[in-house]
Amino acid sequence: MTGVRGAGVVRLSGLNALKRLVAPFAAVALLTASVGQAVGQVTPQEIQQSAAPPATPQLVANDVNAWLDGFMPYALSNADIVGAVVTIVRDGQIVANRGFGFSNLETRTPVNADTTLFRPGSISKLFTWTAVMQQVEAGKIDLDADINTYIDYEIPAYNGQPITMRQIMTHTTGFQEVVHDLISSDPTTGEMALGDYLKNNIPSRIYAPGTMPAYSNYATSLAGYVVERVSGESFNDYLQRHIFDPLGMRNSTFRQPLPEAMQASMSGGYKNIADGEAQYFEIVVPAPAGALSTTGADMALFMNAHLNNGAGLLRPETARQMYETVDQQFPGVNSMLLGFYQESYGGQRIIAHGGDTSFFHSNLSLLMDQNVGVYVSFNSGGSGSLGATLLRWEFMESFVNRYFPSAPTSDPEPLATALEHGAAVAGDFESARRAGTNPLAAVYFLGQTTVTMLPNGDLVGPGLPDVNGEQKHWREVEPWVWQALGGTERMGARVDESGRVTAIAFEPLAFAIPASRAPWYRSKSLLLPLLGIAVGVLALSLLSWPIRTLTRRAHKGAFVYEGARAKAHRLTPVVALLSVGYIVAWALFVTWLMDSLDKNSGGLASGLLTTLYVAGILPVLAFAGAALVNVSLWRAPSSWFAKGWGLLVLLSAGIVLWFAAAMNFLSFAFNY
Template sequence: MRGSLKSLFAGAVALIAQPALAQPAPAPVPVNPAPVTTAASAVPIPVPAAPALTKADVDAWLDGYLPYALARGAVAGAVVVVVKDGQVLTQRGYGYSDVEKRTPVDPEKTMFRPGSVSKLFTWTAVMQLVQEGKLDLDADVNTYIDFKIPPRDGKPVTLRNIMTHTAGFEESIRGLISSKESGAPLGETLKRWVPHRIFAPGTTPAYSNYATALAGYIVERTSGMSFDDYIDRNIFARLGMEHSSFRQPLPEKLKPLMSKGYATAAGDPKPYEVIDAAPAGSLASTGADMGKFMIAHLANGGPLLSPETTNMMHTTTLSILPPLNRMALGFYEQRINGQTAIGHGGDTQWFHSDLMLFPKENVGIYISMNSSGKEGVTGAIRSTLVESFADRYFPMERIIKAGVDEKTTAEHARMLAGTYISSRRPESSFMKALDLAGGMKIAVDDKGNLVLPFKNTGGEDSKWVETAPFVWEEVGGHGRLAAKLKDGKVDWVSIDAISPIMMLQRPVWYASPGWLTPGVIAGLVILGLTALSWPIGAIARRRYGAQLPFAGKELKAFRLVRGFAAVVTLVLIGWVATLASMMSDFHLLGGAMDWAVYLLQIVGTIAFIGMVAVAAWNLLLVWTGRRGWFSKLWSILVLVAAVVILWAAFAFHLISFGVQF
């Protein structure tokens, strides 16, 4: 699925999973990068002659890049396919599909899981039915389904909203990926829980696997056949994609062709991943079959769609934050070197893929890897592959010139500085607490330059130049960043790599990780020390024969404060451990941790509220009694810590009851 959900816990919710924001790849410098001329350059640098896009040149280029990148990143195997002018230019397998058996990747026969690249097949199916007049992109989706999607701000969800990821749903995570035998029926999955609508439709990109699964269900109900049967008959059969399937488990004849999935190349193979929201990411396919799909879309739809429908699908874009990349109908846009490419990336827990079409050149490129590798390396490998491919074969001089004076640039940078959260996020459940990982922070250095929380491919801080008011471009790269203002203040920020599918937003002040995250950490330290003072003090008194100088209410308050402090500390540690476990192993998202969540919700509600009550009582007793200044100061700190933690527990739904998320 687009974006590893592990990133939801690792900070900057759902961002690390995006290719351009992954950890730096241990990859070579791109060959023939597009020259960049900055404002300081007196003479533009000429563009080097592009090599001919031939099989021999692409093979040599790929062989010089991928084996080293995969080995350094601990990725077991990969497949790459390049198509041009209606033909497969080259298809290459690298590494192993089964490390133990030393089975090499065969682009004709080895099946990979392209994750959310699967969505392009779902969107193609939707557009086929639109073409037949059976679906209307602008009709209320409730017209086509047997349950209710409530309106938001009086507006219904439409298929156009769904295909542009502006339906407004919060992130739905439960049961996303599991290792069970098969997926639940699609209708059952969708009716189990309808995610809350947190944005008005058509206003805010917020990537949604649930919404895509809903589109697949509409295909199912409208066509009168199962989603799997529809795709088999109307896409795979038409293209001769004999080694592809959305079915879970795989058909018996295809199972021997399936690559193993790995965390790293040296690790044990992982079970086949089952995705309940199947239309959003359950495809398994060979590189050769994916080449056929690319050729069809580049050929004005080929046997899948009419040229008119294909053109509408590829070029109907929604502009949310100009001039950044936009979302087309199912494809996301990537403008690079004068080319308007369209494509989609995808991730399961173990497989990581990208597909990009260059319609002007009638060229497409696809990569899929069967391992997560070290430090999120697959994101950098695939983004570097696509960008370097464009730099090599479609080079263009880029002149990055400051379009704003230094003083104004510094002021604009200061306006951007702060903490942001992703529009793609859980909002109504305890999973909102993932925002406490810190959100995404934009800072300003002492020279007034933006300091962004990601590196370039070489692992260095990226340098950005403001080329127009509130638009920055990356020097030496292809990234752009832009901000949207509201009432004279920065409201949204995004960058090209994610702008089609999500925005970075200023959180509401009362739920901002900018102050609540350090506040909770400080509170945890204070309450932890308070809890520890009880056994440590008891040991010290026993050793020196001292007596506890309290009795009556003061003794009871002494014990209650420390007891509740211990419970609150353990509950917070329990939440961290539970969320970390669930985000590190997606199979735990299907219900295996429900017992822990229920326990933490029950005990936590009592502990968080009780801590404030006993801390307030303790403060009253301390300040009306004959206690020293340190006791009085500490009683204040304990109450403040308890209030901040209670506030965070309410704001991030740790005080709640339920396991739908």
């Protein structure tokens, strides 16, 4: 149990809860591992040995496999995940390469870590970065040159500043997030030339290059295209000849759709066990950012190469440049390296990369000082509080705590600056990895992080919830650096010259997905309640019209309004219908679009988007109509209630128009 001092809250650590629940299974696994040993007479010495405290766990095959047998089956069941692969290497050797659960739920085909293909998503980027560094080593790429030097189209400069390969590798290009043509179920999209995708989907820039980490799939694909251009080979051919073949990775490919010979080995991707339906093979159109299909055994080869200073792929000095070049944008938190990013568990020096497609969720971590690599991949998103996203980090934390335990620490006391700095941080923050110029801004608006301060200066709100679904509490441990109570994650703040906090970065996403302070006109704490009130007022106005009409007819009453007052009465529900209908239409469209990234490819989404853009005249007409209603009410004899309600309708129509402008619903931007 961890007491959160000053918050009046006592919460159970998700990791401790998981350990308690897993412990019986681990014990059974350890007992099972001993089956088959000779059974003879028990001596007093053996009794004494059995009563002795258990030995410190050793990172060897027997112990790791016994631990996995206890941890993984329960974790998959609890998280509603169909199957997983776990690969652990040390000193160039495989310690464990295990499959758990099923690759095909319908046929109950088990996962085979040697042959079953998983999609590790953005872990694919590590192969792209390795290819880039090979070309840096060959003298064909300069990390600090204008990227336009290497391509046959132009990335526009931002205020005169070009982007560089170094900024691409540290996710500081300033590109906004784009999802159009990101993932498709149409196999023919896998044949799209990489250059064609890039030229047709250039994102807008929302930050100056080099100033703000903002994770970008587009930028990574641009790096892959540069490799194509300078090497004279297609990206797929390059990886095969310069990475897969040299390492002996015979069951790995970026090709989409899968080559026929590999299709039978592909694991299904699932939402969760409860849904139970295998989903489509995802075509990742910006292939260098996430198209890899691979096995646990092949990932062992890749991890061992990088643990051995890039052996077989890079010169040691080039590999160390990848591992040791830190782009420290925020104080006190894990940051981007050149392609890899930092990860912290138990005080270990870890470089890592995670990856997600719609259905697969993975993580790769290299403990550099221990010469240990850990790869875990799940073929389902799962459900409940412990889905695959959290489980992969819980798994890694449990692994490090078991095999490289650090001394337990207590929660720190608040700094003297906790109240001052906490108050400076409090407010709404939006993801730096966001849409800035298109209507998907609404998704990131709803996902804003609201930071609140407790009476003792602790902060609540930032970061992923723990496995119990509870928000983390953060305590300042250094000036402008906070630590999660009961954990090791840290959060850093960026402060401008005036002392204003402009952005925060919280682990485990601090490396390239920080959050910048939302401007007041796009602040969720302000705009969302106002929108709710506005829609409520307009909905009541809309509903009151048929109710009053039916009531009047039921009682055979006369319509009592004339002239301007009658016009106001009839126009008010029209205003309400236009405003509410417009917001509902956008809500349905965005929900439909984000339900599956596959819908972002093809013409239907673009057609619907065009229709909604044209419909942008509706909230303008509604606001004008509401203004006319108020003019009519004030010119004609009207009650103060009618005049007051008319003003509420006008304000509500104005809020809807404000929301539409803030969410880029009027932008006519098709690059999303």
